[in-house]
Amino acid sequence: MIIDLSGKVALVTGSTEGIGFAIAKGLAEAGASVVINGRTSAKVDAAVARLGGSARGVASDLGSADGHDSLVAAVPRADIVVSNLGIFQPADFFDTDDATWDRHWQVNVMAAVRLARAYLPGMEANGWGRLLLLGSESAFNIPVEMIHYGVSKTADVALARGLAKRMAGTGVTVNSVLPGPTLSEGVAAMLEAEHARSGKSIGEVAADFVQAHRPSSILRRAASVEEVANMVVYLASPLASATTGAALRVDGGVIDTLM
Secondary structure, three states, X not given: OOOOOOOOXXXXXXXXXXXXXXXXXXXXXXXXXXXXXXXXXXXXXXXXXXXXOOOEEEEOOOOOHHHHHHHHHHOOOOOEEEEOOOOOOOOOHHHOOHHHHHHHHHHHHHHHHHHHHHHHHHHHHHOOEEEEEEOOHHHOOXXXXXXXHHHHHHHHXXXXXXXXXXXXXXXXXXXXXXXXXXXXXXXXHHOHHHHHHHOOOHHHHHHHHHHHHOOOOOOOOOEOHHHHXXXXXXXXXXXXXXXXXXXXXXXXXXXXXXX
C-alpha cells in the first residue's frame, strides 16, 4: 500500500508535539505540504524545524474566533484538515465550573466547527478533500474524572458524522478518529511523578495506568503517537475514498463494542 499525498496541502491543528506532530510528520512523509499550528511562535518554529522540508507554521490560538480568523488568513485553502487541537483537565463534576466547560467546548468543539465552515466549501469546489476530527474513546466511555472532556469528544464524533452527511456526493470525506490512552508528551508529563517514584520506565508506568483506569483495554498498554497517526494518514489519503461518516478506533480495544 503506497500513500501518495504529493501536491496536497495539509493543515494539522495543535501539531507542535504529541499526536498532532506525529500526524504532521506522517503526512509530510507521504508527500503533503504540511502546515503546523500551535499557540506560540516559539513552539511552532521549533516543530517546523524538527519537521523540515516544505513545512511551514502558523501560531494562533484556535480557542477563539479571532485566533481562527488569523489562521485562515494565513492558510486560505487546504486539501486535508486535521482538527487535532484538544485539551483535557481532570476534575470532579461538582468542582467543574462554567469557565472550564466553556473552555473545553471552545477548544475541543468550536475550533472544529470553525475549521469546517472555513475549509469544506473550498474542498467541495475542488471535488476532493479530507476533514478529520480527533475524537477519543472517552466519547463513548465518558470518564467520570472529566465528564466535561468526554462530552466535548462525543460532540466531535457527532459533528463529524453530520458534516459527512452534509458533504455527501462531493468527493469530500469527513471522519473522526478515536484514540485510546496514548503516550504523548502530555500523558508522559501527567505520569512523571509515578515514573520518578516507581523507577519503572515511562512505558511501564503508562501500561499500569491503562490497566488500572481503562481495564477494558485489550492492548493492555498505551498506544504510541505514531500508531494513532498511521490511521489518520490513511484516512487522509485517496485510498480511503469509500470511508466517510465513520468513527475509526485506535483505542486498543477499550471501547467494549462490536462496532
